[in-house]
Amino acid sequence: MWQTGLAQAMYKPPVTNSIPRIIEMRLLEPITREFCRKTGQNIHYRRLVPDTRFHLLCQSKPFALISLPNPSTGRVFIQYLNESARRASPLRELRNTDEISSFLQERFPK
Numbered sequence: 001m002w003q004t005g006l007a008q009a010m011y012k013p014p015v016t017n018s019i020p021r022i023i024e025m026r027l028l029e030p031i032t033r034e035f036c037r038k039t040g041q042n043i044h045y046r047r048l049v050p051d052t053r054f055h056l057l058c059q060s061k062p063f064a065l066i067s068l069p070n071p072s073t074g075r076v077f078i079q080y081l082n083e084s085a086r087r088a089s090p091l092r093e094l095r096n097t098d099e100i101s102s103f104l105q106e107r108f109p110k
Contacts, residue, residue: 019071020051027076028054028066031097038101041108056100058108061085064100 028045035043035056044057045066052071055062065079065087075093080103082088094100 020047023052023054023068023071027068031100032056034097035101035104039104039108041104043104055081058104063104063107066094067091 056064080089
């Protein structure tokens, strides 16, 4: 939880009342910065509907789906996508960002 920034969010008052914006600020922005640093790729995210689901993008192609079905629990789930942006793995809890970094380096080599 410390890597994803959720534990830090629990001890600070929210800067906004928008749950999707809090998720972006405390989870997605730190994760994408870390991935950019680790892989050298340009990683972004895109908000989906409902507001607690996000695509992670590399080279403007979605490679993973991040979801928080119940944001109050702080549990984050990930599902990897194939080249045609279809779900290629089951939904599982995200516990370590190193797994995503290795997936990125395999799928999008420099």
